Amino acid sequence: xxxxxxxxxxxxVTLDIIKGKxxxxxxxxxxxxxxxxxxxxxxxxxTVGLERQGKxxxxxxxxxxxxxxxxxxxKKADVVIFLVPDMAQRLVYRERVQPYLREGMDLVFxxxxxxxxxxxxxxxxxxxYMVAPKGPGPIVRDFYxxxxxxxxLVAVHQNYSGKAMEKALAIxxxxxxxxxxxIETTFKEETETDLIGEQTILVxxxxxxxKSAFETLVEMGYQPEVAYFETINELKMIVDLIYDKxxxxxxxxxxxxxxxxxxxxxxxVINEETRRRIREAAEKVRSGKFAEEWIEExxxxxxxxxxxxxxxxxxxxxxTGRRLxxxxxxxxxxx
Ligand SMILES: NC(=O)c1ccc[n+]([C@@H]2O[C@H](COP(=O)([O-])OP(=O)(O)OC[C@H]3O[C@@H](n4cnc5c(N)ncnc54)[C@H](O)[C@@H]3O)[C@@H](O)[C@H]2O)c1
Ligand SMILES: CC(C)(O)[C@@H](O)C(=O)O
Ligand SMILES: [Mg+2]
Ligand SMILES: [Mg+2]
Numbered sequence: 001x002x003x004x005x006x007x008x009x010x011x012x013v014t015l016d017i018i019k020g021k022x023x024x025x026x027x028x029x030x031x032x033x034x035x036x037x038x039x040x041x042x043x044x045x046x047t048v049g050l051e052r053q054g055k056x057x058x059x060x061x062x063x064x065x066x067x068x069x070x071x072x073x074x075k076k077a078d079v080v081i082f083l084v085p086d087m088a089q090r091l092v093y094r095e096r097v098q099p100y101l102r103e104g105m106d107l108v109f110x111x112x113x114x115x116x117x118x119x120x121x122x123x124x125x126x127x128x129y130m131v132a133p134k135g136p137g138p139i140v141r142d143f144y145x146x147x148x149x150x151x152x153l154v155a156v157h158q159n160y161s162g163k164a165m166e167k168a169l170a171i172x173x174x175x176x177x178x179x180x181x182x183i184e185t186t187f188k189e190e191t192e193t194d195l196i197g198e199q200t201i202l203v204x205x206x207x208x209x210x211k212s213a214f215e216t217l218v219e220m221g222y223q224p225e226v227a228y229f230e231t232i233n234e235l236k237m238i239v240d241l242i243y244d245k246x247x248x249x250x251x252x253x254x255x256x257x258x259x260x261x262x263x264x265x266x267x268x269v270i271n272e273e274t275r276r277r278i279r280e281a282a283e284k285v286r287s288g289k290f291a292e293e294w295i296e297e298x299x300x301x302x303x304x305x306x307x308x309x310x311x312x313x314x315x316x317x318x319x320t321g322r323r324l325x326x327x328x329x330x331x332x333x334x335x
Contacts, residue, residue: 006184008154008169013178015042017163018170021106024049024077026070026092028056030137031110032083035175037063038144042174049073049080051092070096079106079167086111087298090119101126104160106167111194112187115157117291128158129168131175131182132190140175149176153185195285200278210235214317228320233328 025036026049040046048060049070060067067073074080074097082089093114097107103125110132114120122128133140135150143150152175154168161167165184172182198204210232217227241250251259284290297304312318321328 008172008178008182008184009180010173010178013169013173013182015044015170015173017166018044018079018174021045021078022047022076023079023081024073025081025083026050026073026096027082027084028060028065028067029083029085031133031140032056032137033059033063034133034137034141034144035081035083035110036060036065037141038176039171039174040065041144042176044174047073047077049077049096051096071100075100077105079108079171081108081110081171082114083110086113087295087302089114093120093122106164108168108171109187112155112157112191113195113291116187116191117288119295122158124158125160126158127160127164127167128156129164130155130157130187130190131168131171131177132194133175133177144176147179149179151180152177152182153190154182155185155187155190157187192282192285195290196278196282199285199290200281205278206235211315211317218316224316224320225324228317228324232317232321233324 021044023039023044023046025032025039025046028036028048028050032048036046036048046065048065048067049072050057050060050067051070057067070092080097082092084092089109101123104127106127106129107120107122109115109128109130112130112132115128115130130153132153132155133150134152135143140150152172154165154172156164156168158164169178169182172178213231214224214227217231218224238250238254241253245252251262254262281290
């Protein structure tokens with residue numbers, strides 16, 4: 001039997017425990033920018049720590065921060081938040097954080113990878129906790145500025161102070177996460193479910209399904225523009241309906257023809273074999289084999305990742321999307 005999740009919202013949480021503490025946000029990319037801005041707008045004391053001058057440094061400066069070299073930000077900090085890429089965190093920890101750790105500091109993660117797979121093993125006299133947004137960084141910022149918040153998972157790995165969960169929840173509140181809800185979890189559960197989700201559905205599954213449908217239609221001689229609107233652009237509208245009103249809400253909005261075709265053909269396309277493969281991918285995450293593979297790929301300069309980005313950039317779906325950008329932009333609601 002599954003257990004009932006513990007969920008916290010704004011009314012359960014106070015920022016007091018984190019107010020006045022010096023927070024160093026390391027990295028100013030997808031999540032780093034959203035966290036630094038949201039935490040600052042929530043009245044918290046935020047410094048941005050970066051490796052070198054460059055794009056992130058300029059962006060942070062344009063947003064009103066005075067970025068510092070990573071180790072300078074860490075030396076002054078009470079709370080260090082790791083928002084550089086997962087694969088970079090181990091080296092940043094070893095070279096820029098570990099030498100300056102003081103008893104009672106907090107190490108905070110937005111994803112459990114480095115702790116769960118023991119790439120980072122902090123000393124016992126610091127708190128280690130996680131606030132993992134269940135959404136992309138730019139959305140974490142966008143929802144916050146519009147009065148909402150992306151739901152988050154919170155977990156504690158090390159509770160030296162006895163107050164790690166209180167602090168995780170305070171960060172979650174500063175981020176806007178408890179405006180929606182913060183679900184208590186473990187580093188293991190967050191790490192594994194996040195990887196399984198992004199591989200099989202959110203990033204990998206959705207992208208391949210859209211590409212497969214698009215490319216098949218084009219191969220069959222249909223116009224790429226028509227295929228793009230059908231198999232890629234409209235997915236947002238269908239997913240928005242599911243997001244707002246659940247599967248039933250979406251089903252009520254589409255025709256009976258679409259419902260019948262969907263119920264019968266969907267199961268034929270996404271079948272037992274697909275479920276078996278989702279399970280296989282999930283087991284690979286659970287066993288640590290995926291982590292091993294990714295660490296090895298990163299060690300070789302991430303050639304597969306880079307090729308994936310280059311291929312996608314050149315793909316017919318991307319080219320078609322770019323051609324249709326003006327139409328898509330013109331059609332977006334203006335409010
Ligand atoms: N991207 C997301 O929406 C998302 C969602 C939930 C959790 N997370 C987690 O948040 C953390 C940050 O991910 P992200 O996608 O925001 O990162 P990102 O790739 O956007 O990070 C870029 C930032 O890290 C810096 N950086 C890049 N390489 C570096 C290196 N080798 N050493 C030091 N700094 C480096 C860049 O200058 C930039 O400031 C990860 O743990 C990730 O799993 C990300
Ligand atoms: C935004 C995602 C996919 O949910 C996140 O987990 C990531 O790794 O970027
Ligand atoms: Mg992830
Ligand atoms: Mg995720």
